[in-house]
Amino acid sequence: MFSPLIDELMHALKVLPGVGPKSAQRMALQLLEHNREGASRLADSLQRAVAGVARCGRCRTLTEQPLCGVCASERRDNTLLCVVETPADVLAIEQAGSYQGKYFVLLGHLSPIDGVGPEDIGIDQLLALLQTEPVSEIILATNPTVEGEATAFYISERAKKAGINVTRIAHGVPLGGELEYIDGGTLAHAFSSRRSL
């Protein structure tokens, strides 16, 4: 509508999750009208991140170093290994700030329908790690979905055979969550997982 470069920028912005044609248009015009410096910085930062960021050699989260900050830290507890589906999960747990162990990122979950088996999500690497590190407990923090649960179950069986304790993080009503706004699946789970006091 305006000119090829602007149309192209609007199109390129739609690569961002949650950005449709209307937001892309607003973003492109806003940057070109009021923040060209910010737009240049963003372009530069995108290029450097794409070129420099790869996966941690041990836990497979995203990092530009051979080992991520958690894996490289001497202060983290080597005996705890939290298994998650994505780097975003690592970030969420780190931001909560209470976990002091290490991680392993599966990069997904088992999904037989899509042909995603144990080797595709790195379960071999996970089991190999149990041989070389003093892990005494695996904490399964895969998502509480059908696939996440199946993945947790599979890892649990393999790890128990290797003599490692396996735990699963608790699921239920979030703290501060009002019952009337909680979905039925979560509520049902909260009831079936109730504990005596």
Added chain:
Amino acid sequence: MFSPLIDELMHALKVLPGVGPKSAQRMALQLLEHNREGASRLADSLQRAVAGVARCGRCRTLTEQPLCGVCASERRDNTLLCVVETPADVLAIEQAGSYQGKYFVLLGHLSPIDGVGPEDIGIDQLLALLQTEPVSEIILATNPTVEGEATAFYISERAKKAGINVTRIAHGVPLGGELEYIDGGTLAHAFSSRRSL
């Protein structure tokens, strides 16, 4: 949290309107995990747009050519000149598809409190254009805000002195708008601007 390049990318993404820390994080991880090619294309497109896009020499909308497509077109009606506040307004009117005249983009509105006077929003250029082009009607499409109305009034007085017809686009209840969801100011305006049938 992850590594400097990722943190920096999350920070740089916040330059986009409507993107806070949480969305920036989601965008950065999504691009690095699943769409590095799209991220590179976005970086490239941002750089080329920042370097190549400037303002139309006649109407001042954003374009990479000396004149924008509307100004350069021989098929647009030279006698109609629609005055808007921003390039986004031009785009909205072009997308509606019924206007066949030309534009002038003020790049803002009069705002004495912020020290924005007629010369800051290019009213001199607008008046000069009336001398050199066969404009017979100015259509004021500034926003229906206090500043937009004041700007429309100011231009109207100046243009009338120059012997040009001046009109203002209609404001009221949008087509398909349900009365109960329309804000009070719009409703009040719709009543005070009522026409006999």
